[in-house]
Amino acid sequence: MKHIHAGKVRDLYELDGGDILLVASDRVSVYDVSLPTPIPDKGKLLNQLSAWWFDRMAEVVPNHVVSTTDVPEEFAGRAMRCKPLKMVQVECIARGYLAGLGLREYQRDGKISGVALPPGLVEGDKLPEPIFTPTTKISDTGHDEFMTFDEVLNEIGEDTAKRLRELTLEIYARGAEHAAAQGVIIADTKLEFGFDADGTLTLGDEVLTSDSSRFWPADEWEPGRPQHAFDKQFVRDWSRSTGWDQTPPGPEIPADIVEQTRQRYTEVYERITGKTWVRG
Amino acid sequence: MGEYDPYRLIDDVESLLVSHGLEPLRVPGRGGDRLAGAGRLLRGFGLEPRMAPEDAFDLGVPFQGRINQAETLKD
Numbered sequence: 001m002k003h004i005h006a007g008k009v010r011d012l013y014e015l016d017g018g019d020i021l022l023v024a025s026d027r028v029s030v031y032d033v034s035l036p037t038p039i040p041d042k043g044k045l046l047n048q049l050s051a052w053w054f055d056r057m058a059e060v061v062p063n064h065v066v067s068t069t070d071v072p073e074e075f076a077g078r079a080m081r082c083k084p085l086k087m088v089q090v091e092c093i094a095r096g097y098l099a100g101l102g103l104r105e106y107q108r109d110g111k112i113s114g115v116a117l118p119p120g121l122v123e124g125d126k127l128p129e130p131i132f133t134p135t136t137k138i139s140d141t142g143h144d145e146f147m148t149f150d151e152v153l154n155e156i157g158e159d160t161a162k163r164l165r166e167l168t169l170e171i172y173a174r175g176a177e178h179a180a181a182q183g184v185i186i187a188d189t190k191l192e193f194g195f196d197a198d199g200t201l202t203l204g205d206e207v208l209t210s211d212s213s214r215f216w217p218a219d220e221w222e223p224g225r226p227q228h229a230f231d232k233q234f235v236r237d238w239s240r241s242t243g244w245d246q247t248p249p250g251p252e253i254p255a256d257i258v259e260q261t262r263q264r265y266t267e268v269y270e271r272i273t274g275k276t277w278v279r280g
Numbered sequence: 281m282g283e284y285d286p287y288r289l290i291d292d293v294e295s296l297l298v299s300h301g302l303e304p305l306r307v308p309g310r311g312g313d314r315l316a317g318a319g320r321l322l323r324g325f326g327l328e329p330r331m332a333p334e335d336a337f338d339l340g341v342p343f344q345g346r347i348n349q350a351e352t353l354k355d
Contacts (some may be wrong), residue, residue: 007339020333087336088328089286125327136311137287137336145311155316155329194338205337212338 001072008034009211010043015081018068022047022206023079028232028253030239030259031246035254039235039261041279043078043271046209051080052273053175053207060174061167063203064194080212085194085204090152091137092164093174096130097187098123099214101228105146114148124187124216124223130172132165163201164193174207182271185221189213198260215268231264286318286329293318 001021005012008029010047013021024047026038032096047068054063064082071079095102095112098121105112108123113133121127134152135144153161168191177187190212192205206212215230238257244250253261297304306314319329 005334005339007337009338010339012337012339014332022337082333084333086283086330089319089331089336129338134330137331147312147315151312151316155312155319190338193332194336196331203335272344276335 001114014084018084020082020084021071021075021079022082024206025078028235030232030235030250032248033248033250035235035250035253037205037237039253039258039265041262041277042265046206046211047080049210049269049272050206051183051211052275053133054203056178057171057174057203057207060170061203062196062200063207064195064196064205082204083196083201083202085196087194087204088156088160088164089137090147090156090164092131092168092191092193093135093188093268094130094168094191095133095188096127096172096176097185097216097227098125098127098189101135101144101146102133102188113146114150122219123224124225124227126223130169130176132168134164139218160201167191167193167201171203171207173241179208179215179272180218183218184268185216185218185227187214187216187227191198202216210265210268230268234259234260234264281328283320283328284322284340285317285331285335286322287331287335289318289322289329290314 001016002014003011004014008027009027011023011025013023015021025044026040028039028042029035029036040057051065051068054065057063058122063100064085066081066083068080073079098106102112103123106117110119111117112131113131115131118128132149134147136147137144149161149165171191172189175189186208189208191203191207192201198203210229210231215228217229234257235253238253239251240252260279269277294304320324
């Protein structure tokens with residue numbers, strides 16, 4: 001097993017035989033800064049939530065998951081054995097609500113990724129219908145940049161571009177509908193696709209976790225202001241209260257905030273999957 | 281047919297231009313142009329623009345973390 005990338009929140013290994021291993025850590029990042037205190041079970045919760053979604057979306061698109069159990073013992077529960085894919089170089093983002101960079105783009109241009117939106121929308125508003133807003137990868141300029149659908153089409157070809165748009169919106173729509181019934185708004189999500197060894201377009205990375213999506217509690221949703229993140233809001237609010245300047249190193253998180261945050265991650269998992277989480 | 285990361289090609293081209301005494305600037309808002317151009321160039325060489333998982337996956341800053349970009353990128 002070869003460790004090929006250590007990220008702030010996940011690690012990637014190459015396994016003998018060519019599969020890759022995605023390992024989710026308990027690290028939590030706030031304002032792009034990884035905090036020194038782990039949230040127990042976070043990695044397992046997100047990994048298993050992603051696995052649950054992969055399984056649920058398998059009827060929509062093939063995915064890269066080989067096994068969630070055939071993994072090294074030390075990573076049990078928090079790792080996913082996956083097929084290596086040749087990744088598409090465009091990030092596939094679906095938005096059902098106005099937030100983040102999408103909000104900024106809308107406020108500046110009245111559209112996102114070339115998709116015109118009605119005037120008068122405010123932060124957190126639900127869009128008339130979910131939209132596909134692809135971006136470049138973050139690696140180009142340090143920030144991802146919106147692409148129009150025509151740019152994507154020119155970049156990856158008409159058939160693949162249309163298929164990516166269709167799949168992204170379908171996965172988002174199914175996921176958002178399911179989550180909404182459990183009181184969780186999925187405001188937007190980012191999906192990664194690649195081609196497997198047979199050339200089949202395949203869903204990769206992670207799916208509909210709170211690291212790849214914005215999860216908001218439906219009962220606190222109120223357009224016109226920044227929305228609360230379902231799980232890490234306790235950490236965000238607490239970090240603001242400390243006077244921390246949001247640059248590294250981040251502060252240690254006190255035990256009560258760790259516990260409340262852990263409970264929220266657990267609640268999201270249980271609400272969406274309908275399963276009871278057993279603490280490790 | 282081989283493959284190459286188009287973002288790496290963008291880096292390569294930037295370095296090449298600098299070596300020729302130019303001062304290339306990654307113009308904000310033109311990332312799509314750079315990416316599309318890199319992809320077309322690769323295809324013109326018979327190569328497919330593709331990325332390795334470790335380069336494509338968000339292993340560092342989660343997508344949700346980019347909520348902060350809306351603040352840091354204000355004009």
